[in-house]
Amino acid sequence: MNDGDGVQRRRLTRTEAKARTRQQLLDAAARTFAQKGYGGASVEEIAESAGYSTGALYSNFASKEQLFLELMSARASRRITAVAEILEGEDAGDPIEALARLMERTADRNQDTDLMALRAEFWLYAVRNPDAMEALVAQRRDQVDGLTGVISTAMERWGAPADVSATELATVVLAMFQGLVRQRRIDPARVSGDLFAQSLRWLFAGLGATGPEPPERAR
């Protein structure tokens, strides 16, 4: 119970210090897994990248796999909320503009390329180990939830019919976003920076379409 001196002078108890090490190792793991992949990253690399030894790593995590899984679950609750925050800050203006700027910001910066790569690693791991899928389910729902705010605003602006589901639309917007970012990493010359904004305008303008057929046809 009582550990040494009653008052904590250095503001870092032993357990806090360990938690800090844990977090540094998690961050290093995120970097390393993103840059080298799950199979390509060695635990020694991760530990060194965090400034520790493999011994310290194994003192905090049972195995390489468990470290990866922890990362997968942790990221579900952490980073994703950043999307919503960024959007909140811009919510005053045109929601489509806000979404488009989000794309430009995340698509080309290296930091977020890492994030995209890490997400791809997560997806591949979960596809191969279905037990790990639930973490991705949570992650995806957080992303969709983070979008529904702007989506709803945009829907009002464009006078979308009441029977259009905001979450379904958010799912579609997320799909477009991720798909375009991935393609832009491959062939930036052919995936222009504002293609996303253009697509959003098309999409929202078409929400009024009711039937499965073109409005009028010369048949």
Add this chain to the structure above:
Amino acid sequence: MNDGDGVQRRRLTRTEAKARTRQQLLDAAARTFAQKGYGGASVEEIAESAGYSTGALYSNFASKEQLFLELMSARASRRITAVAEILEGEDAGDPIEALARLMERTADRNQDTDLMALRAEFWLYAVRNPDAMEALVAQRRDQVDGLTGVISTAMERWGAPADVSATELATVVLAMFQGLVRQRRIDPARVSGDLFAQSLRWLFAGLGATGPEPPERAR
């Protein structure tokens, strides 16, 4: 020059036999890399999956990496054309229906899950090794080209403005498709099978929208 009997009875010359082995190894590599990932698949696994030994593999490929790269380039010219073929067969009907059925077909079958996983592996590899990106560029352009046919048909049907680029639209449709398939693998309960068709209708119905602003607003 003259090998044994002048006429080839068995229809397999030695070079043909080697080419056959090569192809079997490539197919096995595609399966194994898809199922275990680049780092997770061992050359012994690949060779055994093809019914050969590692010696045979290294007789045909310089290294594991070169095998992977060959696969990456080969798939660019092969499988992708299948997309266009499937679409051609359905072209008579509603183009949107054709695209939607394509999604249903590819999204849930395991064979195509493998293909999606393999593509994700390609993407990750190329993001980390930019020299390999050109293969993906070709792959992406083939995919887009394979789509432009149906897209153009659908554009006519929906009376899209002339200034809408069919290839850009194909890029967007491809992004939506890939994004939705990936999300559906994560959370099928929340990504319904016909959400893709619905999105396509929204998208095509909205092509008429010209400006960056909603058509009319209660401001």
Add this chain to the structure above:
DNA sequence: GTCTATAAACAGATAGAC
């Protein structure tokens, strides 16, 4: 709690038999 040293298993790649 973290480090050093090491055990044990496995990887990619090669050499020589056939």
Add this chain to the structure above:
DNA sequence: GTCTATCTGTTTATAGAC
């Protein structure tokens, strides 16, 4: 041209010093 056997380096994970 393919297989068996093996070499070499690296990997995950652990044990014990501090």
